[in-house]
Amino acid sequence: TSRLRQIKRAVYAVGLGAASYIGWSMYQTRNPGEQEPFDPSKKTLVLLGTGWGSTTMLKNLDTTNFNVVVVSPRNYFLFTPLLPSCTVGTLENRSIMEPVRLLMRHKKREVKFLEASCIDIDVDSKQLLLERRSSSDAKLTGKGGADEEPLKLNYDYLVVGVGGTVNTFGTPGVEEHACFLKEMDDARQIRRRLMDSVEKASFDDITEAERDRLLHMVVVGGGPTGIEYAGELHDFLEDDLSKWYPELVDRVRITLVEALPNVLPAFDKKLISFTQDTFKENNISILTRTMVKEVKDKTFIVQNPDGSRSEIPYGLLVWATGIKAQPITNKIRQKFPEIQTNGRGLLVDEYLRVKGAKDIWAIGDCALSSYAPLAQVASQQGKWLARKFNHLSNDDLITDLFLQMNAKTRPFKYSSQGSLAYIGSEKAIADLPFFNRNITAGGVATFWFWKSAYLSELLSLRNRTRVAIDWANRWLYGRDLSRE
Numbered sequence: 001t002s003r004l005r006q007i008k009r010a011v012y013a014v015g016l017g018a019a020s021y022i023g024w025s026m027y028q029t030r031n032p033g034e035q036e037p038f039d040p041s042k043k044t045l046v047l048l049g050t051g052w053g054s055t056t057m058l059k060n061l062d063t064t065n066f067n068v069v070v071v072s073p074r075n076y077f078l079f080t081p082l083l084p085s086c087t088v089g090t091l092e093n094r095s096i097m098e099p100v101r102l103l104m105r106h107k108k109r110e111v112k113f114l115e116a117s118c119i120d121i122d123v124d125s126k127q128l129l130l131e132r133r134s135s136s137d138a139k140l141t142g143k144g145g146a147d148e149e150p151l152k153l154n155y156d157y158l159v160v161g162v163g164g165t166v167n168t169f170g171t172p173g174v175e176e177h178a179c180f181l182k183e184m185d186d187a188r189q190i191r192r193r194l195m196d197s198v199e200k201a202s203f204d205d206i207t208e209a210e211r212d213r214l215l216h217m218v219v220v221g222g223g224p225t226g227i228e229y230a231g232e233l234h235d236f237l238e239d240d241l242s243k244w245y246p247e248l249v250d251r252v253r254i255t256l257v258e259a260l261p262n263v264l265p266a267f268d269k270k271l272i273s274f275t276q277d278t279f280k281e282n283n284i285s286i287l288t289r290t291m292v293k294e295v296k297d298k299t300f301i302v303q304n305p306d307g308s309r310s311e312i313p314y315g316l317l318v319w320a321t322g323i324k325a326q327p328i329t330n331k332i333r334q335k336f337p338e339i340q341t342n343g344r345g346l347l348v349d350e351y352l353r354v355k356g357a358k359d360i361w362a363i364g365d366c367a368l369s370s371y372a373p374l375a376q377v378a379s380q381q382g383k384w385l386a387r388k389f390n391h392l393s394n395d396d397l398i399t400d401l402f403l404q405m406n407a408k409t410r411p412f413k414y415s416s417q418g419s420l421a422y423i424g425s426e427k428a429i430a431d432l433p434f435f436n437r438n439i440t441a442g443g444v445a446t447f448w449f450w451k452s453a454y455l456s457e458l459l460s461l462r463n464r465t466r467v468a469i470d471w472a473n474r475w476l477y478g479r480d481l482s483r484e
């Protein structure tokens, strides 16, 4: 019994410790302390973007050493791996968004944020040209604040972390008729279109062919984004639509179209077959070696494996075929035409310095190195670069941070934590490195591993709490079917 008492005391102590830590973190989030003001004697470091690379860099950067300015058309960080969950209401949108001002307000020295898009750069005078534009302006009007005079911003050091943009490969009709899955606005649009199709299909006065069209949900691209979205969509049909629209659920079809011979080419073969088998069980059709050639407003045209073409009706089409360089990435490339010859992004050296440039670094999907465009890579690059900046700037002797990097530090090296993907019906797949070997796993246990891994990777306790509550809510009450 004394052993039991000791265990009880230990449990109470751990509980009290955890509660105090959570309480303290919450208090600190709500009550940021005083910040040092901008210091004209310090160099100006401009971070472009609020994605994985730039945000992780900002989070780890000691801002006492620089005047930091963050420029992005989006005033929040988006936890993209959970974006497919927002399209069907498994998670609420704000649960995976982290306001960048919250991060900035907790830095030692004041950080400035400009909600704008960088549209050009003068590398000789170290000046950026900014258009006052938010991500929603760009989506809603296509031009945002472009009528206003562009803003000029000087930098001493520039870190480009602008990510990529959706790649349509110039396929006709995609921009006009397809939904993307890259930003929060895209997830909102998918949810609206999905509910639109389902509600329209509920009218009695439409033809059966029209009903089948509206209920045909198509995903183009068999990479992790397309697979995860198809999985989430299946869960929505199975768990929720089946109860609230019982007359429609058997008519709903999900089709995934992939140009290559199989889906998830970057994953282990066993996991590919596991995913294909799970999709089969879940009645998701996979059309491989099939390429979408054109998207019209109610149908799309594919090239079949035998070279023939077919026109297929659809109600919702989600385009998830990967990314290409942002316009500003190309603008920067064009300043160094001899060296920056790869159209996919900015070639960087092993210290993440943009080749041919001076005082410009690139991180994340816009940087071309030997690593894949993954959130993990961007995040590790951001952390690595912040540490280098923190370390180097403490040394008063250093006058040229850019050139000093290779004298003072080891090159950036990516350490893979493995790949995870949710495939629907509470199953996930994992390709994990383990002591120089790869462990592959797929199933329900992996799904719980996927959940805990993503929960721990979320940027703040606030986001973790919200996501956990959303998961609990879904379990208790099901997904919310309201259109918005």
Ligand code: NAI
Residues within 6 Å of the ligand: 081, 169, 171, 220, 221, 222, 223, 224, 225, 226, 257, 258, 259, 260, 264, 265, 266, 290, 291, 292, 293, 320, 321, 322, 323, 372, 373, 374, 419, 420, 421, 422
């Ligand atoms: P992706 O580039 O991995 O896959 C796109 C797929 O679309 C390709 O397989 C391509 O063959 C196919 N495709 C292109 N055009 C087509 C057409 N016209 N018709 C039919 N199929 C077509 O793109 P994704 O999934 O957006 O991923 C981008 C990057 O982010 C990748 O590096 C990926 O590994 C990473 N990622 C990783 C995740 C994870 O590990 N859980 C989650 C999401 C993204």
